[in-house]
Amino acid sequence: MGFSEPNPFDLNSKGEKELIALYENRGRHGRVEGQIEVVRAMWLRGYRIRSYCSVLPWTPDRVSQVIAPFTVESRRCQDSKRTDFSTAGGGIYKAKSEPDARWVDTYTAVKVPGLNAHFSGHIREPGDEAEFILNIKSADIKEQFTYDKIQTALERWTAVVNDACDILEKRSNQ
Template sequence: MSEFSEPKPFDLKSKGEEELIALFHNRGRHGLVQGQIEVLREMWLRGYRIRKYCGVLSWTPDRANEVIAPFAAVSRRCRDSKRTDFSTAGGGVYKAKSEPDARWVDTYTAVKVPGLNAHFSCHIREPGDDAEFILNIKSHDVREVFTYDQNAVALERWTAVVTEACGKLE
């Protein structure tokens, strides 16, 4: 047990950017990771830059990019695709943070050829949330959701979908 007591709750909305940064560091010194995540979420909601403070998070934009990389490699092998093989700018990152389909991270890879319009994406709603992986085959009205633990199955599924539509991959 820590020799420090739990801090008294207060309204993060009443704090300015410098106060939030100081609070983030103070909570870190006391081992209060969940408290740091609360501060990061507030900073994100206000539009402050938080990238250098993301070390306390299990899921970050960089980690999402790393996990999507093998899926993007499969997409790149479909030479006639009319969609981007990798993007960190899915539509969810441009929505107002108050909207239910807004995303802190919306990274995806996509393939569009005759008979197939599909993407595989990684969504993280807010800093501190777990990643969600989605296979969306728009041309067949299919939507499958995977967790990180199901990543190998998801990659097999994505590879099969792309291979079927694109023929033998390069």
């Protein structure tokens, strides 16, 4: 007599303590994908998940670390009318069921007369890959980058910030 596959868990029927126990049990058995599944279920139900994020390939902290050099560039443009760093982009305030909702929406931005741009890092749901977006609103340009192209993205962002600084310098010399 052979063994049959176990019935899949209905994570929606589990309470917070049961989900935590399931997360820990899957960890003991090296089932990282199963742990990620539990973390995602906890997030969807509004439970705090920060202490369970170590199994995730991308976390809010990691996105902030990747954005940090972009923020350094943004801070060179001292008279910008937008914030140079925020972890509270608009996507985190949307209902999780909305297509443009985000678990992580971190960005840096510059805005001067004639130029409005931001560089953002997004994670749709816990366990998803991060995506990075350069959005130059004033020129209707939107470029998406994966992590392996982040150096190219930084070069593009540096050029945008240089343009913003040049605009401000020209205005101050008038």
